[in-house]
Amino acid sequence: MQISSVAEQQGEVPEGFVVFRNAGAFAEKNGPLYFRPSDSTLGFRVSPAHTNPIGVCHGGWLSTFLDMQMPLTALREGGFEDRFLVTVSLSLDFLAIGSIGAWIEGQATVLKRSKSLVFIQGLAVSGGTPLLRSSGVYKAVQR
Structure with missing residues (x-):
């Protein structure tokens, strides 16, 4: 896989992002994930640990x-x-695929919410290219 920029080669994290903490053991093991507090955006740089057997970002991740x-x-x-x-x-x-070295950010929009359910759509985007589109339903439970 070719890495497209010096920033990607060095694994730099864009300004405003900090390491995302307390995301649970699974995310800690498979990260690192980064968080931009100003808008609650998550991001990560694709590393070899995130790839499938053909060397692109694993769909499960x-x-x-x-x-x-x-x-x-x-x-x-x-x-x-x-x-x-x-x-x-x-x-x-x-x-689309996420190549090693690519910076990927999440985007999401709440479509509807009720007392205990929320309906959301999301995108994983790299360099303006959508890689994954999703929709989800989530239920609010006590911590």
């Missing part, structure tokens, strides 16, 4: 990534204080 970004967005918008959002349903459409 991208799915997990958006399965964290979408509820994080809903929590940021409020209404679920002291709650955890568990996945009820997750639909995924893989659109």
